Amino acid sequence: MKNSVSVKICGLSSAADVAAAAKSGVAYVGFVFFAKSPRNVSFEQARALAVDTPTGVAKVALTVNADDAFLDALTAQVPLDMLQLHGSETPERVSQVKTRYGLPVMKALGVSDASDLPAIDQYSAVADQLLIDAKPPKGADLPGGNGLAFDWQLLADRKYWTRPWMLAGGLTAENVADAVRLTRARQVDVSSGVESQPGTKDARLFDAFVKAANKQSIPSLL
Numbered sequence: 001m002k003n004s005v006s007v008k009i010c011g012l013s014s015a016a017d018v019a020a021a022a023k024s025g026v027a028y029v030g031f032v033f034f035a036k037s038p039r040n041v042s043f044e045q046a047r048a049l050a051v052d053t054p055t056g057v058a059k060v061a062l063t064v065n066a067d068d069a070f071l072d073a074l075t076a077q078v079p080l081d082m083l084q085l086h087g088s089e090t091p092e093r094v095s096q097v098k099t100r101y102g103l104p105v106m107k108a109l110g111v112s113d114a115s116d117l118p119a120i121d122q123y124s125a126v127a128d129q130l131l132i133d134a135k136p137p138k139g140a141d142l143p144g145g146n147g148l149a150f151d152w153q154l155l156a157d158r159k160y161w162t163r164p165w166m167l168a169g170g171l172t173a174e175n176v177a178d179a180v181r182l183t184r185a186r187q188v189d190v191s192s193g194v195e196s197q198p199g200t201k202d203a204r205l206f207d208a209f210v211k212a213a214n215k216q217s218i219p220s221l222l
């Protein structure tokens with residue numbers, strides 16, 4: 001049966017991990033293009049991984065405040081299905097990227113308290129998808145991928161967002177069912193939670209994560 005909560009595993013850097021993620025039933029695989037990240041991959045590495053990604057699994061490139069020169073080179077060299085903008089890109093920049101590259105754009109937005117929620121609406125008007133992640137701690141090297149969760153209760157009473165959205169931040173096989181139940185997320189994203197150490201995925205955790213994400217799913221009426 002098809003998973004009703006779509007899972008993205010981010011920060012993949014080996015062909016074996018991409019194959020294992022696809023076998024676990026993920027909807028998306030993510031490749032990180034951010035030099036400071038332990039999950040950073042080169043365009044050449046990503047191209048090889050993307051070419052081998054099974055049809056039906058969307059290939060997402062995660063970038064952080066990337067300029068046009070970087071995105072021109074990335075999109076020319078790596079076959080992609082989506083761009084994930086994980087920096088402080090403005091709504092105007094999201095629109096520019098969408099127009100220039102003709103790819104769906106997912107904008108990541110950090111949440112630590114209720115005051116972070118109104119800004120999400122501005123992006124809802126321009127991005128194809130939203131990714132709601134924990135805000136990184138002050139002074140952190142990485143704007144995401146820190147294995148930190150935020151208070152999911154903040155999303156429990158949210159008003160309707162007009163775009164599909166994904167929940168991220170500190171998710172693991174142990175907590176993702178609770179996160180889905182509280183937030184009613186239909187898509188979840190994980191990186192650190194399926195790793196044995198930063199940057200090293202543990203493919204044995206992929207199945208457990210995908211299963212746990214779907215544990216609380218509402219049964220289909222069909």
Ligand SMILES: O=C(O)c1ccccc1N[C@@H]1O[C@H](COP(=O)(O)O)[C@@H](O)[C@H]1O
Nearest residue numbers: 010037144145147168169170190191192
């Ligand atoms: O994973 C990274 O190294 C990374 C680097 C820069 C920006 C975002 C990054 N990861 C994204 O962060 C979230 C949450 O990750 P985690 O599960 O808490 O480790 C996820 O969207 C990753 O795609």
